[in-house]
Amino acid sequence: MKKFVIFLLMVTSGIHHVQGQFTMVSSDKVLQISGYILPFVNYRFYDATETDRDKNRVNMDFAVIRVDGMSGKHIHYEIQLNMPAIYSADLSDEFLMQSTIEWRTSKDNFNIRAGYDKLPFSRASLNPQTASAFMQRPEVVRGKTFNRRDCGITLEKNFFSKRLNFYGGVYTGQGINSIVGDNDPNGKFLYVGRAEASYPARSRFEELDLHHFQVPNFAVGASAMYSEKSITTGTDYPILTVDGQKFAYEWDASFSYKGIALLGEYVVYRITPKDTGLLFGKPTDYYVANGYYAMANYTARKINSVFALRYDVFNPSDLVQFDARKTLSIGYDCMLDGFNSVIKVHYFKRLKDGTVDPWSEDQIRIGWQYKF
Amino acid sequence: MDGLGKGDRQDFQDLDLEGITTDGQWIYLSEETYQRIWVWDPKEKKVVREIPFKHGGGRNEGVESLVFLPNSKEFILATEKDPNLFFKVDENFEIIEQFTIPGISEVSGMTVYQNVWYVLSDEASTLYQVDLGSKRIIREWLLAVINAEGITFDQQGNAWVCSDDMQKVFQFKLPMP
Numbered sequence: 001m002k003k004f005v006i007f008l009l010m011v012t013s014g015i016h017h018v019q020g021q022f023t024m025v026s027s028d029k030v031l032q033i034s035g036y037i038l039p040f041v042n043y044r045f046y047d048a049t050e051t052d053r054d055k056n057r058v059n060m061d062f063a064v065i066r067v068d069g070m071s072g073k074h075i076h077y078e079i080q081l082n083m084p085a086i087y088s089a090d091l092s093d094e095f096l097m098q099s100t101i102e103w104r105t106s107k108d109n110f111n112i113r114a115g116y117d118k119l120p121f122s123r124a125s126l127n128p129q130t131a132s133a134f135m136q137r138p139e140v141v142r143g144k145t146f147n148r149r150d151c152g153i154t155l156e157k158n159f160f161s162k163r164l165n166f167y168g169g170v171y172t173g174q175g176i177n178s179i180v181g182d183n184d185p186n187g188k189f190l191y192v193g194r195a196e197a198s199y200p201a202r203s204r205f206e207e208l209d210l211h212h213f214q215v216p217n218f219a220v221g222a223s224a225m226y227s228e229k230s231i232t233t234g235t236d237y238p239i240l241t242v243d244g245q246k247f248a249y250e251w252d253a254s255f256s257y258k259g260i261a262l263l264g265e266y267v268v269y270r271i272t273p274k275d276t277g278l279l280f281g282k283p284t285d286y287y288v289a290n291g292y293y294a295m296a297n298y299t300a301r302k303i304n305s306v307f308a309l310r311y312d313v314f315n316p317s318d319l320v321q322f323d324a325r326k327t328l329s330i331g332y333d334c335m336l337d338g339f340n341s342v343i344k345v346h347y348f349k350r351l352k353d354g355t356v357d358p359w360s361e362d363q364i365r366i367g368w369q370y371k372f
Numbered sequence: 373m374d375g376l377g378k379g380d381r382q383d384f385q386d387l388d389l390e391g392i393t394t395d396g397q398w399i400y401l402s403e404e405t406y407q408r409i410w411v412w413d414p415k416e417k418k419v420v421r422e423i424p425f426k427h428g429g430g431r432n433e434g435v436e437s438l439v440f441l442p443n444s445k446e447f448i449l450a451t452e453k454d455p456n457l458f459f460k461v462d463e464n465f466e467i468i469e470q471f472t473i474p475g476i477s478e479v480s481g482m483t484v485y486q487n488v489w490y491v492l493s494d495e496a497s498t499l500y501q502v503d504l505g506s507k508r509i510i511r512e513w514l515l516a517v518i519n520a521e522g523i524t525f526d527q528q529g530n531a532w533v534c535s536d537d538m539q540k541v542f543q544f545k546l547p548m549p
Contacts, residue, residue, distance in 0.1 A: 023434075025407050025426060070405065073388075161539050201518040201537035211495040214516040215538075338477070340454065 031069040036130055038062040040344075040367030047361070055363070060084045062129075064097065076102040092235070094149065094176055109162075113154045116179055120154060120167035120194040121146065121223040123205070123252040124265055124293065131339060132207045133297050133308035133331040135346040135365050140267045140291030140314040144236045146225070146248060147175025150190065162202035167194040173227045173241065184241070186230040196221030207263060208306055209256035210299050210339065216257040224249040237316045238278065239289055245272040259299040266292040280319050288318040297331070306333035325359045326351035340371045391437040391481070393447070395463075402449065404434035409449075409465055423465045427451055439482040439489070441504075448504075450491070453478040458507075473502060475509050481533075485525035492523040492533065499523065499531065499546070517542055 023032045037060075044055045061084060068078035080097035100115035118126060122141045125148050129137065136142060152171030158164060172178035173190030183189075196203065196219060203219035225248045227241070234240035252265035272286040273279070279287060291314035299306050308331035315324040328349040335342045346365045350358035389410075391402035398420065399412040411421035425435055436452035446468065449459045456477050460469040473491070480494035491500045497517060501510045519537035526532060531544040 023407070025405075025424075028406070030405055073405075161537060163537075201535070212497060213518055214497045214514055215518050217518060 028072050029069065031067065033065070033067055034372060035065040036062060036369060036371040037064075038130075038135075038367050038369045040135065040365050042363060042365045044361040044363040050361075055361075066098075073106060074103055076104055078102075090235075092143070092176060096176075096179060097149070109158050111156050113156070114152075116149060116151050117154065118149050119147070119152075119171065119190075119192050119225065120156075120169060121192050121225050121248070122250050122265065122267060123196075123221055123254065123263070127205045127207050130369060130371060131205075133306050133333055133344070134310065134329055135344050135367055136348075138265075138291070138293035138310065138312035138314070139325050139327065140293065140312060141250075141265070144234065145239055145267075145269060145289065145314070147173070147240060150175055151178035152190075163198050163200075165194075165196050168192070173229060175240070184229050184231045186228065188228050190225060190227035192223065192225040194221060194223040203254065206256075207261060207295070208297055208299055208308075208339075209259050209261040210301075210306075212259045212299065212301060213256050214258065216255065219254045220252070222249070222251040232273070232275065237289065238273075239269055239271055239316075242271055242273055244274045245286075246270070247272075259301065261295075261297050261299075263295045264293065266290070278317075282319050284319075289314070289316050290318070291315060291324075304335040306331070306335065308332070322354045322356040323359075324353040326353055339369070342369050343367070344369055390452075391435060391439075391449075393438050393440045395440045395442075395445070400438060400440070400447070402435040402438050404436060404452075407434050409435070409438070425449065425465060427457065427459075436479055437482045437492075439484055441484060441489075443487060448482065448489070450479040450482060452480070453495070471507055473500075473507050473509065476500060476502075480519075480521050481523040483523050483525065485529075490523060490525075490531075492520055494520050499533070499544075513544070513546055515542070515544065 023030060039060045041058045042055060046053050063083040064080055066078065066080045070076050077100065079099050082095055082097050085093040085095040096116055098117055100113050100117045102111050102113040104111040120126065124137050124141045150171035150173065152169050154167060154169035157166045169192050171190045171192065172183050174181060174183060198217065198219035200215060201217055227246050229241045230243050231241055232238050232243040239246065247270045248268065250265055250267040254261065254263040267290060269289040270286055271289060291312065293310055293312035295308065295310040297306055297308035310329040313324055313326050328351060330347045332345040333342050344367050348363045350360050350362055352358055387403050388405040389401050390404040393400050399414055401410040401412060403410060407424065407426045409423040409425050410419050413420045434451060435449050438447055438449045440447055445463055447461050449461060451457045456472065456479055458471050458473065459467050461467050476491060476493060478493050478495040479491055481492035483490050489502050489504050491502050497515050497520065498512050499515055500512045503510050515533060517533055517535050517538065519535050520533045521536040522534040524532050531546055532541060533544060534541045
């Protein structure tokens with residue numbers, strides 16, 4: 001352990017601090033350019049009989065350029081582009097990650113945001129992945145169960161210096177297909193609302209306590225969304241959009257103090273499908289997909305490290321037994337320059353549901369996240 | 373703003389003011405977003421100079437704080453982070469020296485008390501006493517405050533720290549050797 005700590009100190013002491021964003025100012029216009037790059041190696045511990053081992057790979061999931069600016073104090077705009085998505089065969093990989101215009105009050109206590117953006121649903125979804133100890137979100141909220149981004153309009157109102165926040169929005173409900181495509185044939189929208197409170201200070205959608213708060217800080221939140229669509233989509237679970245009704249809600253809580261951060265979230269998707277085949281002949285007109293995660297992490301500033309542990313469960317249908325996707329994640333981050341330059345290690349231990357074998361292979365992912 | 377600090381709200385509306393100091397005659401304000409220093413005449417209640425101070429860093433990581441050094445009639449300006457840089461400037465805000473301080477990577481406030489320089493870091497929840505000559509930390513105090521944004525001392529030597537996010541002002545009696 002001592003050698004390991006000395007090695008870390010040697011590695012981190014030789015790294016120069018990263019110049020963050022670049023800003024241009026002209027009159028009352030401000031333009032900032034920033035971004036991040038995250039190459040990683042992924043290795044799955046396949047069964048000896050497995051012949052398809054294509055997940056063992058070196059990848060570049062993120063090479064993001066972010067341009068954001070202000071025109072006067074009230075108009076804010078932002079565009080985020082993820083370059084590798086151009087080469088992806090998976091149409092759900094987003095090249096455009098954000099494109100928003102926002103009008104904000106002088107006191108920054110109310111804003112209206114229009115464009116393509118994250119939905120105000122789920123703390124884990126709203127937390128930037130670049131600020132996470134891990135390299136992948138929990139299965140229940142990682143974008144396979146709802147479209148994390150969509151085209152729409154979001155209103156945000158906050159009180160008490162952002163310690164109490166309310167969000168509400170209306171969106172096309174088609175996710176990435178909303179950008180230029182039409183709505184689905186029924187032409188109905190998706191509605192989302194969220195409320196969150198924190199004490200004694202505002203919560204900043206951070207998963208880690210990198211700053212070692214010297215005062216305990218608590219946050220709780222709850223979100224809900226409703227949509228009624230006529231097309232079912234979803235590559236892993238048929239609930240991304242639902243031919244029928246989809247009502248989802250979640251509640252979440254977080255705590256941070258002296259480098260320790262605890263987070264948890266419980267999410268429920270209540271699906272009322274028109275396709276009764278999804279009900280497996282059971283005497284019901286709906287089924288529930290649900291899940292949760294609990295996470296604990298500690299930032300050890302003296303050795304520029306973050307240690308993290310997460311347990312997450314997702315059950316795709318309450319009508320099917322022993323099909324829950326359970327994962328124990330172990331994370332380690334070596335901060336070369338805070339979270340501007342960090343080596344991330346994420347080990348996924350897939351767990352059995354009852355006596356049924358785990359739903360996927362164990363895997364390890366190691367990446368270097370560099371923000372500029 | 374009058375001689376003791378009250379001013380018309382509309383004069384400062386829509387500005388991202390982060391730092392304030394005085395040389396006894398003028399009040400100097402740092403505007404973070406547009407990267408400017410405003411020089412305010414408290415008697416005439418008007419801006420007498422607007423000085424661009426562009427450093428190219430992040431939009432919300434501009435000149436976070438500035439402090440007047442009475443002995444040398446100079447100022448120190450600090451950018452917030454990424455990178456956290458200190459600039460010693462003359463009375464015309466011409467840069468004399470640019471430097472960093474080992475052990476400090478983020479700044480939210482600064483003050484000078486009894487000719488000693490103090491630097492406050494919001495993210496580190498720490499107040500540093502720094503030697504201006506050697507640019508080294510002399511001593512430091514952890515503060516039980518979230519988002520500490522401003523620091524000053526009263527005549528009894530108590531440190532007063534304000535928190536943006538907690539919307540409170542805290543008084544500390546700092547243990548000195």
